[in-house]
Amino acid sequence: MAEHGQESASYAAAGDLEEMELVHPRTFIGKYIWSQDAKVIAIQYGLTAMAIGLVALVLSILMRLQLGFPGVFSLIDPSSYLQYVSMHGMIMVVYLLTALFLGGFGNYLIPLMCGTRDMAFPYLNMLSFWFYLVSVLILVAGFFVPGGATGAGWTLYPPQAISPGTPGADGGVLLMFVSLIVFIAGFTMGGLNYIVTVLQARAQGMTLMRLPLTIWGIFMATVMALLAFPALLVAVLMMMCDMLLGTSFFMPEMLTLGEQSAHEGGSPLLFQHLFWFFGHPEVYIVALPAFGIVSDILATHARKNIFGYRMMVWAIIIIGVLSFVVWAHHMFVSGMNPYFGFLFATTTLIIAVPTAIKVYNWVLTLWKGNIHLTVPMLFAIGFIFTFVNGGLSGLFLGNVTVDVPLADTYFVVGHFHMVMAVAPVLVVFGAIYHWYPKITGRMLDDTLGKIHFWVTFLGAYAIFYPMHFLGFAGVPRRYYAYGETGYIADSVQALNAFISVAAIIVALTQLIFFFNLVWSYYRGRESGPNPWQATTLEWQTAHTPPRHGNFGERLPVVYRWAYDYGVPGAKQDYLPQNMPPEEVEAASDDAEADGEVRP
């Protein structure tokens, strides 16, 4: 940052700002395998996350095959069904969404959008990815040990998670524990990087209140992850002790398979509290980066400044804080003092306020905007619909009295898939379509993208809307088959078959997306440096894709916020964050000389 010596003179004192120490590798392995460049690490994170996400997608299809056509596929027995449920949940929440949003988009976008050359600690950043890769490998190894992967559900509730009779109780669940511990260690290394880079290494002129909302979302999610994962770590360590050392942290005295267990006096509820103290913030760890990215996509493609930027930032912060005091709404039926139920229902419903502010602001950003229905924009608008739908069913589940009959039914499955599975995944797709040109220098194919969007978006509704009805009909979740259950109507089976067919179609459509990713990498239209005419710093780099060090000779200097779109009098309709005021004036003088009169 020494090259800014002259400009720094206008400041009271530039202080002894730290220099970025970049390691410039020369070999192929140094550049692409053991890379310390945040952009390469981001792609490593992204590809690993998508690969393991595909595994989880296949698992969900296997589940749907059993539910839609019970008994037709003999390879799916009750044990393996439970294993599919558990692994699908854990992979999607932790190993796909958390890793992709924070490790993938975080690594790529934080240095570029903040205007710095790399993360603050590149070596630690590299370690973070390799820990993540190892944790994924350990997780997958669970499928191949005797007894298979764990079938305890992604919540891993004791005592059943480690009791004989549960699939994977001897080996699989242990690998899950180890994998989670490695993941948390790796994530902590990455997370420290993201926070320090955002707080301490921004470009000249880049104040916190000029940061793009994407960075705000990723930043707050990382802070939450660093405070929430410790609870999971402690819970997992204690349960490992219960399993291996015979302690009784969570294991009560009980009979299993007709035999007296060796445990006594543990508290299964303690695990639930620890787990959900992690688990609920985790929902927002996935959601906040999505909120941020959507805000940027909407503003860019509607050519309009984001409505209520300051409110958006404060809403992100308030949601982050509140998410730590709502965890017990996952435990309304676990047995607790009714006053606590009241307390947690209240805090849960209060979260609707900042969330609603965000939704209103997104809609108001679109209002009277110059909306370009590009593929990223379609996904962003799809997100608003889906998130509102999922959020509204959340109001039902947040109230104790309404939750009790709906708990553990398909209503819950429908709700959380809409709000924290489909909605963030739509943002993941939108973000990939949005930033792929910067990452590769080529555009993704538009037609394929639109087909991908419409099938995925409408398909998601075909899959998850009917689940709300199943829930009202009382169909319990996580069941392999319903057998001779008297109270479940026969028509439920028809609905289940419909959902399964829709799910298979949507899953197959994702192949179009992956084909598009590969095909466009070689054959896509050249994008140029700034195809969306966006204002943020990553689009103003000297090279596309950006080289190691991001910004060539000189680091950018930031003069304004990230949302100067549709600017009256400007030659282009947007002002990049790093365009000096002199250039802005010169550009508008030209416009006046051309006889253009602007209001």
Added chain:
Amino acid sequence: MVNPSPGDPGSPHGMKGLVTDWSADRRVFDVPWGKAMMWIFILSDVFIFACFLVGYMVLRMSTVEPWPDASEVFALTVGGQSIPLLLIAIMTFILISSSGTMALAVKYGYEKDRRKTAVLLLLTALLGATFVGMQAFEWTVLIGEGVRPWGNPWGAAQFGAVFFLITGFHGTHVTFGVIFLIIMTAKVLRGSLDDQRPGFLTGRKGRYEMVETLGLYWHFVDLVWVFIFAFFYLW
């Protein structure tokens, strides 16, 4: 655009200073990156120990068996007399003393006094290692008396489980601290921090700030011990 940087001589103090810091460009805190990272790491680690201690309290309050009496369990018999908490008192004293030597090491580090810094770092490492050694001795004594993770002769089975897990987790922290203290001593002795030699793995230039960053970790580990001591041995 005219945002004063944090730590400027003219920057305001108190609440106004806080607002100025957070609305500055480039950086919020007037500290090196490594120090900021350590503070955030410590915050995360605080949550780990908090979860451990809260879990311990829940288990202790919900168990129906009597909880073993700490002052009897952790007593040493010296000269035919049983003195409660003797070993723990000595251990605590040693660990707190090591915080003092660490603080002095940081001071001499900033004065670039290579020899004194190295000696004090080594002394801190020795005190830390003594602490871990005495903890190992305590574990041996308790195991000899029949305390196991799954039970003990005096009451609730969770006593041993919580004891071994929490003190073990803390002891691991101290051990890692000792290892890094020894590495830092070597760095200081061979002058890596004076001529800013890049680190072997990370490639980051050596600076005396590193001693303070390590010091932050060490003080944190000591502070956590005070809480473990209070909640586990005195309750």
